Amino acid sequence: MLEPAYQADVVVVGAGVAGLSAAHRLTSAGITTAVLEAAPCVGGRMATEKVDGFRLDRVGQLLSTAYPELRLTPELGALAVRPFAPGVLLHSDGRHHHAGATAAGRGARSTGGARGALHVVRALASAPRTAAAPRVRASAPLGTPVDQARLVPALTRLANLPIDEVLARPETHAGRSLTARGLPARTVEGFLRPLLAALLCDPELTTSSRCADLALRAFAAGRLCLPEGGADVLPELLARTLPPGTVHTGVRATSVATTSVTTAEHGVFRCRAVLVATDARTAAELLPGLRVPDFHPVTVVHHTTDDPPRTGASLLLDADRGGPVAHTAVISRVDPTRAPAGRALISSTVLGTPPPDVDAAVRLHLARLYGVSTGRWETLAVHHTPDAVPAMRPPHDLRKPVRLLAGLYICGDHRDTSTVQGALHSAHRATTALLTDLGLTGSLHRADPASSMGRAA
Numbered sequence: 001m002l003e004p005a006y007q008a009d010v011v012v013v014g015a016g017v018a019g020l021s022a023a024h025r026l027t028s029a030g031i032t033t034a035v036l037e038a039a040p041c042v043g044g045r046m047a048t049e050k051v052d053g054f055r056l057d058r059v060g061q062l063l064s065t066a067y068p069e070l071r072l073t074p075e076l077g078a079l080a081v082r083p084f085a086p087g088v089l090l091h092s093d094g095r096h097h098h099a100g101a102t103a104a105g106r107g108a109r110s111t112g113g114a115r116g117a118l119h120v121v122r123a124l125a126s127a128p129r130t131a132a133a134p135r136v137r138a139s140a141p142l143g144t145p146v147d148q149a150r151l152v153p154a155l156t157r158l159a160n161l162p163i164d165e166v167l168a169r170p171e172t173h174a175g176r177s178l179t180a181r182g183l184p185a186r187t188v189e190g191f192l193r194p195l196l197a198a199l200l201c202d203p204e205l206t207t208s209s210r211c212a213d214l215a216l217r218a219f220a221a222g223r224l225c226l227p228e229g230g231a232d233v234l235p236e237l238l239a240r241t242l243p244p245g246t247v248h249t250g251v252r253a254t255s256v257a258t259t260s261v262t263t264a265e266h267g268v269f270r271c272r273a274v275l276v277a278t279d280a281r282t283a284a285e286l287l288p289g290l291r292v293p294d295f296h297p298v299t300v301v302h303h304t305t306d307d308p309p310r311t312g313a314s315l316l317l318d319a320d321r322g323g324p325v326a327h328t329a330v331i332s333r334v335d336p337t338r339a340p341a342g343r344a345l346i347s348s349t350v351l352g353t354p355p356p357d358v359d360a361a362v363r364l365h366l367a368r369l370y371g372v373s374t375g376r377w378e379t380l381a382v383h384h385t386p387d388a389v390p391a392m393r394p395p396h397d398l399r400k401p402v403r404l405l406a407g408l409y410i411c412g413d414h415r416d417t418s419t420v421q422g423a424l425h426s427a428h429r430a431t432t433a434l435l436t437d438l439g440l441t442g443s444l445h446r447a448d449p450a451s452s453m454g455r456a457a
Contacts, residue, residue: 019277066222141190258407323365
C-alpha cells in the first residue's frame with residue numbers, strides 16, 4: 001500500500017534564506033507550511049565550514065547594515081552583525097589608503113531608513129614599503145583633494161536618492177556608467193571600480209548600472225558587515241524560529257504542480273500552493289522554460305597565522321588589480337568568534353575563473369597587499385563555487401515575476417538582486433502574491449507589520 005500523502009497549505013521547496021523567510025511570513029499568517037530541502041542542512045550558499053575551531057564561509061558574500069529586509073524580517077531580530085571598519089582600505093603602489101564612511105546607523109536593527117553621509121578621509125601610508133615600491137601621493141587611489149571633494153557629494157546624493165529614482169535611471173553596464181559620472185579617471189579606477197567589483201562579485205563590471213547604483217547606495221548609507229559566527233547563522237536562525245516540524249531536510253523534490261510536490265524518496269506532499277525557493281538552476285529543472293542566468297564564480301581562500309597583518313578590521317581592496325585577490329580581510333578582527341584564541345583568520349576572495357594554483361597565486365598577491373611574508377601561513381580551506389552569484393547584466397529586471405500562475409510561485413536572489421537583501425525581498429513579494437491568491441489579504445499586515453513592499457533596495 002502507498003503511504004498516505006503529506007498535507008500542508010503551502011509547500012516551500014528550498015531552505016535557503018528566501019525559502020525560510022517565506023515560510024515565516026506564511027506561518028505568521030496562519031498558513032500551515034512544509035519546507036523541503038534536498039541537502040542535509042539549511043542555508044544553501046550561505047554555508048560555513050567548521051575546521052579546528054575556525055568558521056569558514058564558503059562564499060564570502062558581504063552584507064550591509066543598510067539592507068532594509070534585515071530590519072524588516074522580525075525573526076532576524078536576534079541576528080548579530082559584525083561591521084568592518086568604516087569604508088574600505090585601498091592598496092596602491094605598495095601603500096594603504098583609507099576611504100572612510102560614516103553611516104547614520106551602526107547596526108542592522110537601526111539602519112532601515114537611515115541615510116548616512118559618506119566622506120573620504122586622509123590616506124594612511126600604513127603598508128610597509130619595499131625598495132620596489134616607490135613613494136606615491138597619499139591620495140593616489142582617490143585622486144587629488146579636489147577630486148575627493150567631488151566624490152563626496154556624488155555618493156551622498158546617491159545615498160539619499162529614493163529607490164524609484166535609482167531604478168528610473170538609464171541602464172547600461174556598470175563599468176560603462178562609471179565613465180559618465182563626471183568623476184576623475186583616477187577616482188573611478190582606483191576606488192569605484194575595485195569597490196563595485198567586490199560588492200557585485202563581478203570583476204568585469206558587466207552588471208546593470210542600476211544594480212551597481214543600488215550597491216553603491218547601500219555602501220554609502222550603511223556599513224559593510226558579516227553575521228557573527230558565520231554566514232550559516234542567518235539561515236539557521238530563521239529555521240530555528242519556525243514551528244517544529246516545518247523544515248524537512250534530505251528531501252529532494254523531483255517535480256512540482258500547483259497542488260503537490262513529488263519527492264524522490266518521501267512520497268507526495270499535497271498542498272494548496274507551491275513556492276519554489278531554490279537556486280536558479282534547480283528552479284529551472286523543476287519549472288521547464290524558466291531562464292537560467294549566467295553566474296559569477298567565487299573562490300574563497302582561508303589562511304591562518306599567529307602573526308596577522310596590522311590592517312585592523314578593514315576590508316582591503318587592490319586598487320591596482322595586480323593579482324587574483326579582489327578583496328581580503330583579517331576576518332577574526334571583524335568577528336573574533338570565527339577563530340580560536342591566539343590565531344588569526346585571513347579570508348580572501350577571488351572573482352571569476354581562479355588561476356591553476358590558486359593558493360600559491362593568492363599567497364603571492366597577499367604578500368604584496370599586506371606587506372608581510374605569507375610563506376608560513378597555513379591554508380585552512382579553498383572553496384570554489386561556480387554558481388555563487390547570479391549575473392545581473394542589462395537589461396536586468398529587478399522585480400522578475402514571482403507568481404507563475406495561481407498556486408505556483410517562485411522566489412530567490414535570481415528574481416530580484418543577487419544579494420541577501422534581494423533573496424529576502426523576493427520572498428516578501430512571493431508570499432504577498434500567494435496570500436492574495438488564497439484570499440488571505442487580511443493576513444498580510446500580520447505577516448509583515450512593517451508593510452515595506454516598496455522600500456527594498
